Amino acid sequence: MTDHPPATTPDRRPGGRTARIRAQVLDAVRAELTEGGHEGLTMEGVATRAGVHRATVYRRWRDVGGLLVDVIDAAGEMDWQPPDTGSLRGDLTALNQEIQDSLVVQPSFAVALMAASFHSEQAARAQKKLWADRYAQCEVLVHRAVERGELPSRHTDAHSLLTAATAPVYHQLVLLRADPDPQLPERSAAAAVLAAAAGAFSDLREERA
Known part of the structure; x- marks a missing residue:
């Protein structure tokens, strides 16, 4: 259309x-x-x-x-705040659980809206902006983790870390249309935290600056 x-x-x-x-x-x-x-x-x-x-x-x-x-x-416009559990792993697990819950409820409005965005350029632009805003809002999870000493460098790329932590949930439920795995939210969060602690998401451009 x-x-x-x-x-x-x-x-x-x-x-x-x-x-x-x-x-x-x-x-x-x-x-x-x-x-x-x-x-x-x-x-x-x-x-x-x-x-x-x-x-x-x-x-x-x-x-x-x-x-x-x-x-x-x-x-x-909703007054939504990212999780604050006291640890990066806990925060990412809670975030993933929120995402999973929104995708598995039947029928799922979240899934229907994503599908609709493929039929409307207006909706696609609006949804892209919404997701960008949400991920930017969630970057505080990474900043708090750096302040707590959970991550080795203030140059950790927050967006890349958040994407790596949440992507498996979308892949499992939206792309593969598989049954929800109750362990996936925490497992994905743990994997992302381990990778971040090892420097996988370091922004080398900032480190060189």
């Missing part, structure tokens, strides 16, 4: 009736997407489920791409 930018940019924190309508519509998008996937997501279906006139939905979000973008933006 060809996406178009929304006619108007929704206020990120609207108030009153506007906020209620947005909440109703985005809840409807999540439900429709989870139940029927991207193929079953329509403006009319969302309007009906939300109890909102379809003209309102078209006027504000314009098309399905606009709805998906706002759902992703809303996820970025």
